[in-house]
Amino acid sequence: MTRVGVVGASGYTGGELLRILINHPKVEVTVATSREHAGDYVYRVHPHLRKLTDLKFVKPEIDLIADRCDLVFLAVPHGTSVNITPKLVEAGLKVIDLSADFRFRDASQYPIWYGWEHPYPDLLKKAVYGLPELHREEIKSAQLVANPGCIATSAILSLAPAVKHGLIDAEKIIVDAKIGSSGAGMEASLATHHPEHFTMVRVYKPYGHRHTGEIEQELSFVSGRPVKVAMTPHAINIVRGILTTAHCFLTREVKVPELWKNYREMYGGEPFVRIVREQRGLHRLPDPKNVVGSNFCDVGFEVDARCGRLIAIGALDNLVKGAAGQAVQNMNIMLGFDEREGLQLTGVRPV
Amino acid sequence: MTRVGVVGASGYTGGELLRILINHPKVEVTVATSREHAGDYVYRVHPHLRKLTDLKFVKPEIDLIADRCDLVFLAVPHGTSVNITPKLVEAGLKVIDLSADFRFRDASQYPIWYGWEHPYPDLLKKAVYGLPELHREEIKSAQLVANPGCIATSAILSLAPAVKHGLIDAEKIIVDAKIGSSGAGMEASLATHHPEHFTMVRVYKPYGHRHTGEIEQELSFVSGRPVKVAMTPHAINIVRGILTTAHCFLTREVKVPELWKNYREMYGGEPFVRIVREQRGLHRLPDPKNVVGSNFCDVGFEVDARCGRLIAIGALDNLVKGAAGQAVQNMNIMLGFDEREGLQLTGVRPV
């Protein structure tokens, strides 16, 4: 059994990693760190795990982690991982970093999107962007994988086929994102205070949201030419779930069958991407309600011929395919397991 | 592989049965019936199951069901199952009925709680009440199991240890239940209309709710003497989940360690009941938020010495331990499988 550790295991992402990993047949969770809860059973912080594991939190010490683990997930805030990851990589561990600290290929992006100089540009070059649908081969041999952002994952996957075939104007891609509250983590603030958040539809960071840089990086990779994305996120009244609605301008007339061909060509064989575009009923296009708790990203599209517009839609669970599930998918690839191992999670609906 | 069928597979309970059964290693779902959706893929109605099964709905015909199944779940409304179940039993199938049509041991209860005479009193005598924690042995050899109501399951499990040891006044048991909207099924009404239901805390059927009869039947069985229960349900702003708060009057002074002993004696070895009574933090007592998507029923208790009151609390997911999960647990017992087979469902939190 491969020994895995979760650094920063007391947050929602850490809890979701534990929830998936304790049922994963090929790995054993040997370390779950939390400075604040060291010595306590994990189910004191993650009550849904009671009677399923008697793992306890331990303090985050590099030597202990290196000694007990073969592979480590980092579920710590941006800016913290950059101090831990290099040491773990040096100790020879495989590392999957769920923060944004190693997502950009080009170090010059960090001052733009995160306002600081990246202290390890050489290590940054070795990191692989952990989106299996685009980088499966590189992930296989990677020692450090940077797990993508949740909004980025949905936007990239829903747009990639259209961008790859040059169907849309690469300079005018609008992404209007709707986000659940669990994405903001466990730290309470006025913005997540129940009376404030409960029926909120709040635009925050109308432009310049960090995930924009990642979406541009990956869509440029897919198209081979620079791509510009204008993204606006909204906090809405759900806990788990992201819906990204991309509004793009078609470069020529495109019929629906052609779109089906492009999307099926890219995702037909993918275990965790479903193409959802139905003619009847309530569930015609992707909706986060249909993926909560599962590792699926549903993608769909529609052509608005009158306005020459392609509408590309993505839906996922920000804690699963947007974080912990995708991280485990990357682990499976890095360790040579079947990519679906431990990820046969059916969505839980309705919740 | 045992061949199983779901009659009435297009509702929320039917969908939850499919969600669990398609990942159950020992059974194969051969039949999923729906009059309205016959010929359609099940994921058209249950979109979270897309890419996980290509099962299609078929029309409910007794011969077809009898021919293709060894065991059948009935997820049809009360009053409908009573027309189908006898034929399936006659055809030699094992039947787990999720409706209330065979829950009472004594046929005279039906006019009281359901306002109709039971047309098959002899078959009623052969039916076993499907609460494994109280009737495991009988379920093993049963051909017809009546799956308990969701509120009843939570109330019975949270009260049974106290009733068994005669700690409370059996004539004055108050159960104040809080219920999620998915319990009402998929049929829309003004009461479940979003603008009405969204922030509702609505008392409905303040007394005489059907589940009361079941709770009295089973607690009387546990105590050996007649028990009277006064239950009031409230529709609240959650989709999945039930919390039952039982207020009872202690027959003598009882200390917490004694309660722990009684609860642990009854549930220590149970795979799906967790005793939750913590000293610190946010998750001290049972809360449906901590069991959504799992087959657990969390039970907890507190002593209010000043009022001589025992507060017994139960929380479960009305679609899982309150319906489909418990039904699969019963199936496992009837077929001699490990009771946890296919039910290693971790709760999904937060949702």
Added chain:
Amino acid sequence: MKFTCPECGAEIEAEDVIEGEILTCPDCGVELEVVLEGDSYSLKPAEKEAEDWGE
């Protein structure tokens, strides 16, 4: 070494405990201090911080 939680009666296993160490009960979460009486160890509830319901 095996202990019994004074609060809820749960069985607590702990190897090589030291005096003053704090153990938490797996069932009820109460914090227990290891006390040395003569040559045998026992547990007594550690002093509780203020009533904290997590609000």
